[in-house]
Amino acid sequence: MSAKGRRAVFLDRDGTINVEVGYLSRPEDFVLIDGSAQAIKRLNEAGFLVVVVSNQSGVARGYFGEREVARVNETMAGQLEGLGARLDAVYYCPHYPEGTVEKYRRECNCRKPGPGMVRRAQEQFDIDVSRSYVVGDHRGDIVLAKNVGARSILVVTGHGAEEIDKLKGEGVLPDYVTNNLAEAVDRILSEQ
16 A cells, blocks of 8 residues: 555445435335436546445344345446446445344444445555545444544435534534535545
């Protein structure tokens, strides 16, 4: 990992790229948030790697399996590609310490805000996280950014509006708060 590695934007999936529906497991329920594909395309054009990092505790909770996660991720990538946008990688964590499925019931370093998914991408793509961003709608996304030394953007789509007061109460503040992914990308590109 070089100090002059590539820039990346790490995106949460549910509530950031697509409409939050609660434990999304069916491809037919995947709906892009307006402007998300164009925002990702703009990142692609600006030379950023775009990497999805998503907690999928529904696997550990027994709501759905990894096959369903893969099918939803394939749908996401396909819809984005059809609109001219590209994801460079998609990582997810199926673990949850209080899960009901023994295989996935554990603490791990890949569950956000743990750094595991970002570190994996760093190794695979030679990413300089100090020049990168984490964008999401949860506390875990903001803490992840702080844990790896990236900038953080909280979007108020999904659960983001509910998270703002919690984060303030904890003294964990994102670098920026935006209405959606499109505005987050405006902010990122304005700093380049």
